[in-house]
Amino acid sequence: MAEGRVSIVVEHCKACGFCVEFCPTHVLELSSAFNSKGYHPPHAVHPERCSGCDLCGMYCPDFAIYATKVAPGKERDK
Amino acid sequence: MSDSLITDIVNAGVNPVDQILRTDRMPHIWCPGCCIGTTVNSFARALIDSKIDLGSLALVSGIGCTGRVAGYVKLDSFHTTHGRAIPFATGLKLANPKLNVVVYSGDGDLSAIGGNHLIHAARRNIDLKVICVNNLIYAMTGGQTAPTTPGHSITSTNPYGTFEPSFNLPHLVEAAGAVYVARWTTFHVRQLARSISEAFQKKGFSFIEVISPCPTLYQRRNKLGDGLDTMKYYKEKSKVRHGAPTGEVGLTMTGEIIVGKFVDRDRPDYQTMMRSQYCESLGEKFVEQEEMVCS
Amino acid sequence: MKADHCKADPRGVLTGTHFIDGDHACCEGALAAGARFAAGYPITPSTEVVERFASRVPTVGGTFIQMEDELAASITLQGAVWGGAKAFTVTSGPGFSLMMEHIGYAAMTETPCVFVDVQRGGPSTGLPTLPAQADMMQARWGSHGDYEIIALCPNSPQECFDLTIKAFNFAEEFRVPVMFMMDEVVGHMTEKVVIPPADQIEVFPRKHTHKSVEDYLPYGTNGGQVPEMAHAGEGYNFHVTGLTHDERGYPNMTPPVQDKLVRRLQNKIRAAADRISLFEEEQLEGADVVVVSYGITSRVAQRAIEAARKSGLRVGKLRLITAWPFPEKKIRELAAKVKSFVVPELNLGQMVREVERAAAGKARTFAVSHAGGGVHRPEDILKVIVEASRCQTA
Ligand SMILES: Cc1ncc(C[n+]2csc(CCOP(=O)(O)OP(=O)(O)O)c2C)c(N)n1
Ligand code: SF4
Ligand code: SF4
Ligand code: SF4
Ligand SMILES: [Mg+2]
Numbered sequence: 001m002a003e004g005r006v007s008i009v010v011e012h013c014k015a016c017g018f019c020v021e022f023c024p025t026h027v028l029e030l031s032s033a034f035n036s037k038g039y040h041p042p043h044a045v046h047p048e049r050c051s052g053c054d055l056c057g058m059y060c061p062d063f064a065i066y067a068t069k070v071a072p073g074k075e076r077d078k
Numbered sequence: 079m080s081d082s083l084i085t086d087i088v089n090a091g092v093n094p095v096d097q098i099l100r101t102d103r104m105p106h107i108w109c110p111g112c113c114i115g116t117t118v119n120s121f122a123r124a125l126i127d128s129k130i131d132l133g134s135l136a137l138v139s140g141i142g143c144t145g146r147v148a149g150y151v152k153l154d155s156f157h158t159t160h161g162r163a164i165p166f167a168t169g170l171k172l173a174n175p176k177l178n179v180v181v182y183s184g185d186g187d188l189s190a191i192g193g194n195h196l197i198h199a200a201r202r203n204i205d206l207k208v209i210c211v212n213n214l215i216y217a218m219t220g221g222q223t224a225p226t227t228p229g230h231s232i233t234s235t236n237p238y239g240t241f242e243p244s245f246n247l248p249h250l251v252e253a254a255g256a257v258y259v260a261r262w263t264t265f266h267v268r269q270l271a272r273s274i275s276e277a278f279q280k281k282g283f284s285f286i287e288v289i290s291p292c293p294t295l296y297q298r299r300n301k302l303g304d305g306l307d308t309m310k311y312y313k314e315k316s317k318v319r320h321g322a323p324t325g326e327v328g329l330t331m332t333g334e335i336i337v338g339k340f341v342d343r344d345r346p347d348y349q350t351m352m353r354s355q356y357c358e359s360l361g362e363k364f365v366e367q368e369e370m371v372c373s
Numbered sequence: 374m375k376a377d378h379c380k381a382d383p384r385g386v387l388t389g390t391h392f393i394d395g396d397h398a399c400c401e402g403a404l405a406a407g408a409r410f411a412a413g414y415p416i417t418p419s420t421e422v423v424e425r426f427a428s429r430v431p432t433v434g435g436t437f438i439q440m441e442d443e444l445a446a447s448i449t450l451q452g453a454v455w456g457g458a459k460a461f462t463v464t465s466g467p468g469f470s471l472m473m474e475h476i477g478y479a480a481m482t483e484t485p486c487v488f489v490d491v492q493r494g495g496p497s498t499g500l501p502t503l504p505a506q507a508d509m510m511q512a513r514w515g516s517h518g519d520y521e522i523i524a525l526c527p528n529s530p531q532e533c534f535d536l537t538i539k540a541f542n543f544a545e546e547f548r549v550p551v552m553f554m555m556d557e558v559v560g561h562m563t564e565k566v567v568i569p570p571a572d573q574i575e576v577f578p579r580k581h582t583h584k585s586v587e588d589y590l591p592y593g594t595n596g597g598q599v600p601e602m603a604h605a606g607e608g609y610n611f612h613v614t615g616l617t618h619d620e621r622g623y624p625n626m627t628p629p630v631q632d633k634l635v636r637r638l639q640n641k642i643r644a645a646a647d648r649i650s651l652f653e654e655e656q657l658e659g660a661d662v663v664v665v666s667y668g669i670t671s672r673v674a675q676r677a678i679e680a681a682r683k684s685g686l687r688v689g690k691l692r693l694i695t696a697w698p699f700p701e702k703k704i705r706e707l708a709a710k711v712k713s714f715v716v717p718e719l720n721l722g723q724m725v726r727e728v729e730r731a732a733a734g735k736a737r738t739f740a741v742s743h744a745g746g747g748v749h750r751p752e753d754i755l756k757v758i759v760e761a762s763r764c765q766t767a
Contacts, residue, residue, distance in 0.1 A: 005090050005091075007087075007089035007090050007091065007093075008087060008089070009089065009093075010084050010087060011105075012104060012105050014109075014110035014111070015110060016110050016111040016304075016305045016306060017306045018116070018305070018306060018309060021306060021309070021310070022309075031084070033082045033083065033084045034082075034083050034084070035083070035084060036083065039110070041084065054094070055267070055268075057093060057094065057095070057119065058116070058119045058120065058123065058267040058268065058271075059116055059119070059267060059309075060115070060116070060119065061108060061111070061112055061113050061114065061115030061116045061119075061305075062105065062106070062108075062115055063093055063095050063096070063099065063104065063115060063118075063119070066091070066092075066093035066094065066095070068090055068091035100612070100623075103623060132610075133606065133607075133608040133610075134606050136605040136606065138452070148612065148614070149612055149614060149623070149624055152610050153610055154455075154605040154606065154607075154609065154610060154611055155610075155611075155612045155613070156452075156455065156605075156612075156613045156614075157612070157613065157614035157615065157616065157624075158448060158478070158615070159448060159474055159475065159478050159615060161444075162444065162445070162448040162475070165412075165440060165444075165445035165446075165448045165449040165452070166448045166449065166451060166452040167452060168438070168440075168445075168449050168452060169410070169412060169448070169449035169450055169451060169452025169453035169454075169455075169456065169458075169460070170452035170453065170455055170456040170605055171452075171456070172410070172436045172438060172449075172452075172453060172456070173410055173436070173452070173453035173454075173455075173456030173457055173458040173460070174456035174457055174604070174605065174606055176606060177456065177605055177606045194441050194442060194445075195441060195445055198440075198441040198445075352436075356431045360431055360432065363431075363432050364431055364432065365384070365431065365432055365433055365434040366434060367409070367434045367435055367436060368434050369457065
């Protein structure tokens, strides 16, 4: 059960890979799809593992990813 | 996912950094893998965590890739001239002591063309928080040698390798009188945020050096890989040594990077000293500076 | 009195009759105008201005800081302006040269401030203790790019007081750096200076915005020429940059934005040139020759003018109080009526070029140059007046 939810502003991503590399629980991978600038933004391959620690958000030089904590129980309601 | 084009996905909440960004100016000009933006994230978290009143915060930059930070933050922000962020910030702070004044600029800006101002502001102990993004190079102008470029690096103006000794900035500013000196790399996002918060608790000249990659010019010319490779290098080769003697924290091209809080001491700041000197010498005749309401 | 003027803060006004030199009078003018911040770096023959400010300002409520160099001084004062102060710096030739980049910054960012230059002989270290008027073109063109400034030239300690106030008032009204072009003689000459009561001194207040945070455009002019200012710490979250910028203050480095901005920076001064151009005139009506001078040279020229009149020549006098914007309309009008202009100045020919340009061949122009280090001998000026009175109009 995910404690956090990661959000990605795909158009701002420049595919540096920091978020993928430094996510402690390996939630992310760069996708094979492109954004309109030709970069491969990340996507969550294991969203259930996201703790909402926002380390990805702190690393992202392009302000293209961030995470929010999910209130317990909330995620299941969706 | 397939090899398709994705343009949008549904996002939740807001990015905390957006609170201090001029989002209408995004995306920014910095290269892929450049970590100037990463330092801005730590700065934003520090402001939020330490509950600084953003209305009383002014940010001053010089010129350079890092100097562009001033244009991206939703604060009273000044993009000044090359090297002169510190004296501009000095005027701002002295005219309105209630302001929290941050100087955010590059290594070349602060330590080469602005080097004289750096040491004198530290000596005077002007109450400024200086964040120096040290990418070991003059980036904005195309990768020329800076006073911080480690020996043997290839730069556009030392195509056969640099041979000038470089500045060890923490050592320099400690000797000049800074009350708070720390160094982190852009790998140390949380530690950096904490240091910035700590600096806000200090009254006086604080200096935080952030070692940051310039993948486009420094890393590429020196075959040091891209931004991610550099971040991995920082992770591997950084050693946290709080209180390390600053004389021992000089940088090399590929060696160990000593990080941590090196100096945390107290000394009256410029305005405190000025006031007490005037009180002592002028007694009754001293008139406190009021808020500078211009008429 | 215009509605947007107000009276000087009495705390800064040393009302009374004084016997002081031009440097000290300039400092008193700055205090009377409301300057509460100065940053400086010592240089002869200007230092007395900040020395006096350093001694006076803690009794008035303000700050003086001696910076590490003129590069610093000339931008520190601008930081103070954005913090809410009226501020200035004081220097002489070598320091003025170092300040050039920041004159451009003040022009570009529309930072109201005053640069005092007590001119000495150059180039380089030149004549540290002796006069010249050789920074006149530098004051106008010294920073790179197209811009416009205002420059005033006092010729007595009394004017050092009066015109320093005017300099601050122009700076505030037009949001422009104003050059206060003294010279060593005027700076060090001691004369009677009358400082009126504060309620007789008009001061132009900062053009501070009344707009709400939402409505405020830092470089929007609402059809006018001069934008309204906000200060740091008031919640406006404005951005100031020396890059070409739009009305929001955001960098926008495109030819149309550059064109609009730089033309406005020029036009805001040019459109008001008639009002800014101050001069003193004497017997211009029916004159054959007009002597155009400024600063200390105007006082030396007076002797020559009077001698020439005694010998029957019809000589008029035009003393430039405002050097920039150059009063070209006035010169053009005169050129249509007179035979010639005589321009004595303590340089090898600076403002004389402007006179010649404005006269546009309608009247001849004679320079009376002097390399600096002293003042002209009145007979040298007289000789040229005589020559000029005999010339044939082109
Ligand atoms: C007076 C002046 N000289 C030179 C320059 C050109 N210039 C712009 S940025 C820069 C170097 C910036 O280096 P640094 O401060 O390290 O910033 P970075 O781009 O590396 O972040 C130089 C030399 C200038 N703008 N102004
Ligand atoms: S850190 Fe940011 S820019 Fe880099 S890959 Fe992740 S989302 Fe993209
Ligand atoms: S919030 Fe933390 S756990 Fe979730 S994706 Fe980002 S780095 Fe990984
Ligand atoms: S040139 Fe270097 S410092 Fe400048 S934005 Fe690109 S990577 Fe960053
Ligand atoms: Mg750099």
